[in-house]
Amino acid sequence: MHEAVPRPFEDLPHELLRKRVRDIASGVEGELMAVVREDVSDTPAREHWVKLAYVRGPSGREISTAVANIQAV
Template sequence: MNPGKVEASEDHPLLHCPVRDIASGAEGELMAVAHERHGGRLIRIAHIRSANGIAWSTAADNIGPVR
């Protein structure tokens, strides 16, 4: 996916907390939730960083708290 244009960020309740990316099963700290424009659509993107420093993004609806 090509990077979208960031329109806004969100003060998400799990910001800086451990989260699980439900789609991949990977876990990390939620660094930001951005509202990005992709092909005319505004999408909420979660930016996550694992303990070993690897970062990735996923749809914000794909994250949940680590229990």
């Protein structure tokens, strides 16, 4: 029997992908590059998944933030 290997993340669709957004937590404005559901579990026995947004700011660096922190600009 084959066990499925869990993926550490999963890409999610989002209406603001490739659009200009602001991260309300940091104030960074940029392009929403990806939204993922990411496994941040510390042990296999206790799964913990979060939804993160990746925003590319004016410097070209990407930051991650909670999806709830994203606003269209």
